[in-house]
Amino acid sequence: MPARPDPAKKARARAVVRLLAKANPDWGPTLRFSNPLELLVATILAAQAQDERVNEVTIPLFAKYRTPRDYVRAPRAALEKAVKATGFYRQKTKAIQAASQGLLDEFGGEVPGDMESLTRLHGVGRKTASIVLGNAFGVPSIAVDRHVARVAQRLGFTKSGDPERIEEDLRALLPKKDWVKATWSLVLHGRRICRPTPECPRCPVLALCPYPRKTKALPARSAAATSAGQPAGRRRGAHI
Numbered sequence: 233m234p235a236r237p238d239p240a241k242k243a244r245a246r247a248v249v250r251l252l253a254k255a256n257p258d259w260g261p262t263l264r265f266s267n268p269l270e271l272l273v274a275t276i277l278a279a280q281a282q283d284e285r286v287n288e289v290t291i292p293l294f295a296k297y298r299t300p301r302d303y304v305r306a307p308r309a310a311l312e313k314a315v316k317a318t319g320f321y322r323q324k325t326k327a328i329q330a331a332s333q334g335l336l337d338e339f340g341g342e343v344p345g346d347m348e349s350l351t352r353l354h355g356v357g358r359k360t361a362s363i364v365l366g367n368a369f370g371v372p373s374i375a376v377d378r379h380v381a382r383v384a385q386r387l388g389f390t391k392s393g394d395p396e397r398i399e400e401d402l403r404a405l406l407p408k409k410d411w412v413k414a415t416w417s418l419v420l421h422g423r424r425i426c427r428p429t430p431e432c433p434r435c436p437v438l439a440l441c442p443y444p445r446k447t448k449a450l451p452a453r454s455a456a457a458t459s460a461g462q463p464a465g466r467r468r469g470a471h472i
């Protein structure tokens with residue numbers, strides 16, 4: 233169990249989420265979906281892939297495959313071809329068909345709305361489950377990807393590199409109602425500003441950040457984009 237955070241740290245965490253959400257008003261899921269199964273499949277496809285590419289692939293995919301049974305019955309080669317553009321298509325096809333089989337075997341073909349059940353499905357870890365829960369079911373949850381991990385560490389919200397521990401630390405700092413918002417705000421901040429080399433001079437939470445190695449100047453590419461009125465990194469990148 234993480235130590236109980238002090239009130240000042242909690243207040244800082246809430247202020248950070250508020251400011252990051254304000255700076256990234258488009259926070260929210262970046263994958264297209266219209267039901268929990270679609271989000272589950274899209275999230276599996278999004279590993280190591282750009283959201284835009286996944287969304288291109290899922291338009292025809294979701295039109296053709298509507299139920300777990302459709303995925304299970306699909307010839308492996310046909311499904312591989314349909315998802316090939318997202319990369320790692322053999323593993324992803326296997327994961328989608330195995331998860332679909334699990335849905336049929338254990339959950340009557342429905343995507344379950346709780347963490348324990350979701351993570352029993354083949355290829356579904358806490359991050360994928362948290363995305364499905366938070367965005368398809370409205371269940372408060374925090375998904376930790378590399379962006380969330382990096383930003384949370386720099387902001388002093390966790391000392392851990394372990395996603396489960398980072399999730400616990402963030403849950404202890406933030407009210408449940410903010411968990412989904414916090415996930416997306418930290419993801420977008422990590423993609424756009426607090427990148428591996430952070431762009432601290434244009435960070436909306438600069439004054440609240442204890443990171444000791446803040447940058448003092450913008451990289452040339454970012455400075456040029458900013459002076460042209462186009463914030464660098466505004467495009468949505470690889471999925472969480």
Ligand code: SF4
Pocket residue numbers: 386387425426427430431432435436437438441442443446447
């Ligand atoms: S000040 Fe720099 S290190 Fe801190 S959150 Fe902002 S971009 Fe990241």
